[in-house]
Amino acid sequence: MSTETTALQTVRYEVDSDGFALITINRPDKHNALNHQVLTELDRCIRQARQDEAVKGVIITGAGEKSFCAGADIQQFRELDAYSGHRFALYGQAVFNRIEEMPKPVIAAVNGYALGGGCELAIACHLRVAADHAVFGQPEVSLGLIPGYGGTQRLPRLIGRGLAAELILTGERISARWAFEIGLVNRVVPIEHLLDTARELLQKITSKAPVAVALALEALRQSDLPLRQGLRLEAALFGQACGTEDFREGVDAFLNRRKPVFKGR
Ligand code: COA
Numbered sequence: 001m002s003t004e005t006t007a008l009q010t011v012r013y014e015v016d017s018d019g020f021a022l023i024t025i026n027r028p029d030k031h032n033a034l035n036h037q038v039l040t041e042l043d044r045c046i047r048q049a050r051q052d053e054a055v056k057g058v059i060i061t062g063a064g065e066k067s068f069c070a071g072a073d074i075q076q077f078r079e080l081d082a083y084s085g086h087r088f089a090l091y092g093q094a095v096f097n098r099i100e101e102m103p104k105p106v107i108a109a110v111n112g113y114a115l116g117g118g119c120e121l122a123i124a125c126h127l128r129v130a131a132d133h134a135v136f137g138q139p140e141v142s143l144g145l146i147p148g149y150g151g152t153q154r155l156p157r158l159i160g161r162g163l164a165a166e167l168i169l170t171g172e173r174i175s176a177r178w179a180f181e182i183g184l185v186n187r188v189v190p191i192e193h194l195l196d197t198a199r200e201l202l203q204k205i206t207s208k209a210p211v212a213v214a215l216a217l218e219a220l221r222q223s224d225l226p227l228r229q230g231l232r233l234e235a236a237l238f239g240q241a242c243g244t245e246d247f248r249e250g251v252d253a254f255l256n257r258r259k260p261v262f263k264g265r
Contacts, residue, residue: 011041012063013048019056020202021049022195024063031070032062034092034117038073043095050102056210057202058102060125061109062118065191068108068134071116077143089148092117096124096150100221103214105205109198110134111191115173120149123158126217128184129198130176131191136184137173157224159183209246210264 012024023045025032032038042060049055062068072092080088099106099121108114108125115137122128122136130136138151146152147168156164159182167174176188189197205213215237222233241247245265253260 008041008044010035010038011045013045015052015055018199018203019054019206020199021045021052021055021058023049023058023060025061025069026063028062028064028066030073031067031113032064032118033070033073034121035073035076036091039092039095043098046095046098046102049104050098055104056206057104058106059109059195059198059202060099060106060121061195061198062111065111065131065133067113067118068110069115069118069121070113071118071139072149074143077145085148092120092149096120099124100126102126103217104210105202105213105217107198107201109194110136110176110185111194115139116147116151117149120147120151120154123154123184124150126220127186127201129187129189129194129201130179130185131194132176132188133191134176134179134185134188135173136167136176136179137171138168139171139173141169142171209241209244209250209260209262211244211246212241212250215241 010025010027012026014022016022023042025034025038025042027033027038049058105127106125108122108128110122110128110130112131112133113135114122115135116139119136119138138147138155140147152168155167163182176185179185180188187197219234219237223230225233246262249262250260
């Protein structure tokens with residue numbers, strides 16, 4: 001495994017020989033809570049993974065086995081007022097938007113508590129794999145807050161407004177099993193299989209035509225558009241896929257009963 005050593009202090013960034021970038025939030029003594037430095041370093045890693053042509057997919061996880069991320073750093077909350085709170089939310093949202101907008105697959109490997117901003121981080125990723133002891137929740141109302149890094153918008157889109165309302169209004173935590181039942185996570189596995197399960201999913205996705213995967217991610221990201229608008233977008237992106245070399249290759253390989261060799265063009 002080759003390691004990027006770009007002076008990161010709160011996040012680790014490693015790229016393996018398959019081209020999978022592993023981003024690990026690294027503040028285990030604070031349950032990997034997100035302070036400004038973590039968000040900034042996470043953002044750097046995401047940009048790096050996007051730019052680096054050798055990177056085909058990304059896994060985001062937390063250090064240790066207790067927490068994926070216990071949300072925004074509550075220490076910082078003492079300084080927030082109406083104005084700075086607004087900016088605080090906008091900054092976190094901008095970082096999480098960049099994760100969602102990645103043209104390469106991003107998988108959250110949820111290794112423990114995913115609370116508040118941690119749950120919001122997981123749902124900004126394209127897919128979620130959880131350890132069987134993971135716990136999800138949006139406890140902000142307990143602090144006199146509401147989710148500010150996308151929870152009120154992404155959670156209802158993912159699990160429906162009724163269940164999202166229950167989680168956000170009660171602040172209650174739910175188990176990984178229940179999260180799986182309601183479609184919040186894609187897989188639940190023992191912690192020792194967590195990263196391998198995430199890698200297997202990435203292997204499956206990255207064995208497909210990369211431009212088609214990027215176009216599908218774009219279409220899925222906009223799947224909350226009004227239906228007719230969404231269908232127009234789908235048709236336009238379908239057209240783009242038809243213009244790629246990989247589309248010719250995929251069809252030719254199928255018709256000639258051979259494995260396709262995709263070039264990402
Ligand atoms: N922000 C800042 N510090 C946090 C934190 C957060 N979101 N979550 C945990 N920590 C810190 C604790 O303050 C404590 O620091 P200390 O050792 O300096 O006292 C340390 O992490 C260990 O946390 P602790 O609460 O003792 O661990 P626990 O195992 O008993 O409980 C949690 C773990 C995650 C359930 C609990 O810490 C928690 O509920 N955290 C807050 C979650 C939250 O409300 N997030 C949403 C914020 S909007």
